[in-house]
Amino acid sequence: MTLPLPGLGAFRHRNFALFGAANFLATIAMQMQAVAIGWQVYDLTGSPFRLGMIGLAEFTPAIGLALLVGPVADRFDRRRIMLLALGGEAICALGLLFLAVSGHAAFWPILSIAFCFGVARAFVAPASRSMMPSLVPPELLNNAVAWSSVSWQVATIGGPALGGFIYLAGPDAAYGTAALAIVAAIGMIALVRYRRAADSIRRVAIKAKDVLGGLHLIFNHQVLLGAISLDLFAVLFSSAIPLLPVFAKDVLHTGPEGLGLLRAAAGVGAVTTALYLTQRPIRHHAGRILFTCVGLFGLCVITFGLSQSFWLSLGALFCGGACDMVSVYIRGTVVPLATPDHLRGRVMAVEAVFVGASNELGAFWAGSMASLIGAVPAVVLGGSATILVVLSFTRLFRKLAKVDKLDTETLGFSEVALGDKVTPAGVA
Template sequence: MRLWWSRLAGVGAGQMLMVAVGWQIYDLNGSAWDLGLVGLLQFLPALLLALPAGQLIDRWHRGRILAACMAVLGAAAVLLAVASHGGWVTRDGLLALSVLLGAVRAFQLPATQALTPLLVPSALLSRALAFSSGGLQGAVIAGPALGGLVYGAGPAVVYALCAMLFALATGLTLAIRYGHAPPPHEPVSAATLLAGVRFVVAHKVVLGAISLDLFAVLLGGATALLPMFAKDVLQVGPTGLGLLRAAPAVGALAMSLWLARRPIVRRAGAQLLGAVALYGAAQLAFGLSPWFWLSMAALAVSGAADMVSVIVRQTLVQLETPDAMRGRVSAVNALFIGASNQLGEFRAGATAALIGAVGSVIVGGLGTLAVAALWRRWFPALAARDALDAGRR
């Protein structure tokens, strides 16, 4: 439960941080390009550090690595609070912070993913991931909504609150105990660094699930454009932005609670592909919506569909990967997730700069529908996958 509470605090703080950074950088110059650039600058260091991070996570205590990530994020939030209070926040400063966030996430996500199976029996992993995701989605709901509300008192207040939550997450993570046995000494080489990549490529079901999420979110993600929709399309201000950011998590929370009680036991591959298609359709509806309530509903549906993808993908990856390689495989998985999220934000921002925010989301939704259809054809083993547990295929 310490990991659960730690992730709750850390994710809530991270969501508030991104709401504040997104609104602040868009408020500085109103540039859709800059909103996309934030995502690109988070992705590049994650790309460069992914393989070394996986190697480190397989060798060192995963809980301490995760605690160090929370501490660095807390320090960044303190710096932003001081800079905002002093009035010397700049576009370049916010973009530089994005690079730091990307570097931290190269370690944070794979460390979390590799740590979870050590704390939960494999037979309960799917339910545990759904339960964990339910709590996290609660933080994703409360974080943006609270961040947007508190932003009215000034960005410095939001960043100070983030710093306190990151400090709490650091302390809770340091209190996690598990049987850590350092692996036998293995010299670092190109072969060990690339072991996770080779594993994913050799396991077509895992490769199909991870790459499906990559391209679906890369094309369909609209998170980076929410400040534009809140300010220019729907005209609901920073409070509305917080609610829009929270809407996908409302749907994801409802779905995670459902899956915790009724886990996916059959037709996992077909349900995964169907969920991705629904995600694309919901993004399309969001792009076409002129009404705030309909936009909120579309985003909630997209969050519910994405949660099915998250649970299926994470369960497949963790159950099919030996513990000695979980750090490296999780790093590859995190790299795909980072590529989909951060490069997706860059794709959305760059496309919006050319054809507008609405056009960018519509094109992305159509692209996601195409991806779901193509992956059914290109990865037949994934489409035909029945049970998540390999022993029950």
């Protein structure tokens, strides 16, 4: 069946359509559950610190298991890993539902379940991202990345709102809906027809030396290291989002409704740009566009920091989200194409930690700097640091800056039949 609309090439492939829908439902469920846990924990404890503990419990497994989940995704069937891990997420949602219905909800049981959910989620991420490139032809990978980005952004914007609305009926309604969404996602993944090449599986038996294979490849491949680390430092220094309540109240003099618009602006900019990229993919000068957009992202952050106009601030956040989406799009295409299939799980696991750490550490950096020098100087300094990173990385990672097309011919590996050894085109 041929879809008549332009830019829907990836959805012509049944397996990707099922995969994309499953990821959308799983992300919606995660966002709804996060909102429900936050409200319930704060109602139970009245402690912002314990809210922070919940976030830490969900993120810690991604770091602690980073060196394990990658080799697992490379050694075993990635579809089965997703099924098992999503099954674990469903059990966690059902556990939260039981606590809510039985009246035994308390902080420590909820914290324990949040940690278990983080463990399951840690296995989903590398298996999912490693599996996607095999569901579409290489020439449609950038289209698949763009639509996946749209799906994720819509889910992260709409999920919390939907979760908050459902929570009005009680935490049991929110947890039950999340569990149903995850079960539906499991059903869709079960229908995906996915088979890895036998030689790809045979060459990756889990050994001690293989656990660090992803790190070894990244640090010896200039394009991979540049793409991942550029995003890490850009987000680390330019995390203005955690300070939005401060800007809304003390700088822009608006209320909760204004804060809601500010928080949504970056996501709307990202979704708009991702939709545009599904219709007009980047065909040339990808490296140059990447560095330009990250630099513009830093400039948007500076503009937001200096602005005293609500509408200018809103526009700066919208444009910043748009620039960030271009970076996500290019990195999301570069990393899988520049990584051989038998190492993809390990590389994706490391990348997930880098991205997650940049968000968590970025929030800490923003809060710490704001407490030392004030919110406005902290944001302006962060945006300026991002621009300096771009200027320095342009020289440090010349091969990334010179990447033209996002295709296997430009980024792919020239493999050598010597066990696990490969000779990548972009190795420094």
